[in-house]
Amino acid sequence: MARPTTGALSLLFRFALEGLAGQRGRSLLTMLGMAIGTASVVAVVSIGLLGRAYVVGLIEGVGANLVFAYGTGDGINPEEVSFEDVEIMRARVPGVVEIAPVLSGSDAVSIDGEPEALSVLGVTPSYPRVRNLVLVHGRFFSDREESASEKVCLLSRELSERLYGRRAPPSDASLRIFGVRFQVIGVFREAVESAAAVQKSEAAGLTAIVPFSAFRNLYPVRFVDVVYFQADSQEAVPGVVESVEEILRTRHRALSSFKVESLESYLVLAQRISDAVTLGLIAIAAVSLLVGGIGIMNIMLVTVTERTRDIGIRLALGAGRSDILLQFLLEAGMLSLAGGVIGVVIGAGLPWYLGVLYGVEVPVSAVSAAVAFSVSVAVGLFFGLYPARKAAAMNIVDALGYE
Amino acid sequence: MLAPRSEVAPSAATTIRLEGVQKTYRRNGVPVAALRGLDLEVGSGEFVAIMGRSGSGKSTLLHILGLIDAEYEGRYELDGQLVSGQVADALAPLRNRMIGFVFQTFHLLPQLSILDNAALPALYARDRDALRCRADARRRLEEMGLGDRLEHRPNQLSIGQRQRAAIARALVNDPRLLLADEPTGALDSRTAQEILGLLAELHARGATIVMVTHDPEVAAAAGRVVLIRDGQAHDRRA
Numbered sequence: 086m087a088r089p090t091t092g093a094l095s096l097l098f099r100f101a102l103e104g105l106a107g108q109r110g111r112s113l114l115t116m117l118g119m120a121i122g123t124a125s126v127v128a129v130v131s132i133g134l135l136g137r138a139y140v141v142g143l144i145e146g147v148g149a150n151l152v153f154a155y156g157t158g159d160g161i162n163p164e165e166v167s168f169e170d171v172e173i174m175r176a177r178v179p180g181v182v183e184i185a186p187v188l189s190g191s192d193a194v195s196i197d198g199e200p201e202a203l204s205v206l207g208v209t210p211s212y213p214r215v216r217n218l219v220l221v222h223g224r225f226f227s228d229r230e231e232s233a234s235e236k237v238c239l240l241s242r243e244l245s246e247r248l249y250g251r252r253a254p255p256s257d258a259s260l261r262i263f264g265v266r267f268q269v270i271g272v273f274r275e276a277v278e279s280a281a282a283v284q285k286s287e288a289a290g291l292t293a294i295v296p297f298s299a300f301r302n303l304y305p306v307r308f309v310d311v312v313y314f315q316a317d318s319q320e321a322v323p324g325v326v327e328s329v330e331e332i333l334r335t336r337h338r339a340l341s342s343f344k345v346e347s348l349e350s351y352l353v354l355a356q357r358i359s360d361a362v363t364l365g366l367i368a369i370a371a372v373s374l375l376v377g378g379i380g381i382m383n384i385m386l387v388t389v390t391e392r393t394r395d396i397g398i399r400l401a402l403g404a405g406r407s408d409i410l411l412q413f414l415l416e417a418g419m420l421s422l423a424g425g426v427i428g429v430v431i432g433a434g435l436p437w438y439l440g441v442l443y444g445v446e447v448p449v450s451a452v453s454a455a456v457a458f459s460v461s462v463a464v465g466l467f468f469g470l471y472p473a474r475k476a477a478a479m480n481i482v483d484a485l486g487y488e
Numbered sequence: 489m490l491a492p493r494s495e496v497a498p499s500a501a502t503t504i505r506l507e508g509v510q511k512t513y514r515r516n517g518v519p520v521a522a523l524r525g526l527d528l529e530v531g532s533g534e535f536v537a538i539m540g541r542s543g544s545g546k547s548t549l550l551h552i553l554g555l556i557d558a559e560y561e562g563r564y565e566l567d568g569q570l571v572s573g574q575v576a577d578a579l580a581p582l583r584n585r586m587i588g589f590v591f592q593t594f595h596l597l598p599q600l601s602i603l604d605n606a607a608l609p610a611l612y613a614r615d616r617d618a619l620r621c622r623a624d625a626r627r628r629l630e631e632m633g634l635g636d637r638l639e640h641r642p643n644q645l646s647i648g649q650r651q652r653a654a655i656a657r658a659l660v661n662d663p664r665l666l667l668a669d670e671p672t673g674a675l676d677s678r679t680a681q682e683i684l685g686l687l688a689e690l691h692a693r694g695a696t697i698v699m700v701t702h703d704p705e706v707a708a709a710a711g712r713v714v715l716i717r718d719g720q721a722h723d724r725r726a
């Protein structure tokens with residue numbers, strides 16, 4: 086006597102709903118447990134993504150798609166990047182938007198009558214773009230000033246504040262560098278100042294930058310301190326690194342020590358660390374999901390025991406064991422489903438709302454919401470299975486006699 | 489009262505054959521024998537009253553007949569089909585479609601209206617849509633004189649009304665075998681007579697009825713009386 090299964094699910098669905106409605110308060114609390122678990126998973130992923138975006142922002146603030154090459158000055162054959170190297174790189178390295186060789190020297194500056202060490206950089210007009218420098222006051226020098234070797238300079242913000250306080254330097258301000266008077270035309274800072282912690286920055290501290298040509302005229306320098314390249318895309322970065330290395334290898338003696346680096350390795354490292362931290366947080370949040378699941382099991386066990394007679398009657402009237410199993414599985418499933426929906430709404434909505442409130446772009450991962458939701462439903466079904474099986478396996482006569 | 493219904497064919501063959509049925513309950517590990525090698529045959533279309541002292545095993549027997557209790561020894565053939573020793577769940581459709589059961593203590597679901605209660609066996613049968621199930625349940629309840637109490641919960645009804653609701657539920661799937669455990673136990677004699685009239689009508693249309701009762705007057709309505717004593721069945725022609 087095979088029985089048709091049409092409408093079976095909708096019928097059991099109705100019975101399950103009736104069951105849940107019969108104990109509204111308890112159902113709501115159980116749902117809440119599930120919702121908190123789901124919400125914390127979703128929120129934790131958002132926090133992780135936010136942290137990741139912050140760290141990546143710090144690193145990329147040093148300069149987007151940046152590659153830099155420098156001689157380390159040690160090894161068996163210490164060598165440095167020469168001016169010819171730079172010209173050949175400028176001509177041959179593909180996929181480069183800007184190239185910015187930097188000369189480095191030092192001088193002294195008198196602050197409040199005391200001499201202090203001053204770091205002087207000779208840079209091309211492309212330098213502020215490549216290195217993400219931000220103007221605090223004034224302007225950068227132009228291509229014309231560069232080719233004319235004009236005696237103009239910009240001060241780091243730190244230097245400017247030591248010399249002139251928080252105000253802009255006076256229009257007739259000048260600085261004596263390499264024995265020559267340079268007109269101060271601006272003040273700069275780095276876009277992301279804490280980025281200096283990631284990579285020791287030559288632009289931090291008491292620094293003045295002057296046109297590359299002027300530096301070279303005044304200071305007996307034979308080597309370039311460092312050359313920056315800005316690749317035209319992130320994908321082009323490895324190619325730039327490779328061809329710069331190739332040029333240095335062919336133009337210098339073996340075993341000379343150059344370093345060609347990109348921020349790639351720092352980025353990868355930072356992303357790995359933040360991913361690991363996020364994963365750890367997810368594991369902790371997942372525990373609350375587990376606790377929610379155990380809550381469902383607990384409640385369903387109580388429910389099944391309480392409804393023993395109800396189950397016995399249904400079985401006696403001809404309900405199949407599978408009908409009973411499914412009814413209670415549906416009850417557990419609906420609890421976790423509703424909990425999952427509420428959890429996703431809270432877990433995704435709260436960070437989003439806070440983001441709007443504080444004007445921060447908070448990333449909400451749709452994938453994490455979907456995963457947290459499915460996991461919570463799966464957890465509910467998994468923990469609902471045992472009570473449902475217990476309900477379905479009841480001895481009818483004993484169940485009918487249960488008070 | 490009962491309109492003639494074509495679903496119950498007069499020729500429907502329901503035969504009960506029990507052979508050497510033993511049922512032993514265990515109470516705290518102590519065995520309590522309720523049925524000891526009971527033999528019973530009920531022919532198709534018979535109306536049988538089961539009598540016996542309290543505790544003699546009448547309800548136990550009815551549970552076995554109704555496929556509610558599958559844990560016993562012995563042989564049970566229903567309609568020529570061996571049902572003893574079967575996995576309990578395999579019997580669920582049979583229990584649902586073929587047998588109507590009126591429990592001694594009614595066993596109505598307290599959270600449902602009597603209409604929903606009466607519709608339950610029909611819903612689990614899954615051969616009609618929910619609307620049809622409710623319509624059938626309503627008709628059965630109306631036949632029992634509960635037409636104006638459809639949305640009441642069992643605890644809002646008198647004991648007699650509950651008993652009638654339980655009978656309506658047992659009849660909703662047009663069972664060929666009706667098992668009733670003291671169906672008039674809670675009724676005054678006039679209502680009891682009405683119920684007996686209903687059972688007689690059902691019987692007249694071909695249903696097989698096995699009814700437990702303490703009341704010889706009620707038993708007289710049946711064509712045959714079986715006495716349970718010492719865990720065995722003794723026929724006592726009325």
Ligand SMILES: Nc1ncnc2c1ncn2[C@@H]1O[C@H](COP(=O)(O)OP(=O)(O)OP(=O)(O)O)[C@@H](O)[C@H]1O
Pocket residue numbers: 483486513514515520521522540541542543544545546547548549592
């Ligand atoms: N679930 C059970 N566990 C243990 N013993 C039981 C159980 N159900 C019934 N019994 C015992 O089995 C015997 C038969 O019980 P049963 O309920 O079949 O009697 P009955 O004839 O229906 O009595 P009554 O006329 O009072 O309804 C009794 O001695 C009873 O104590």
Ligand SMILES: [Mg+2]
Pocket residue numbers: 546547548592669
């Ligand atoms: Mg009894």
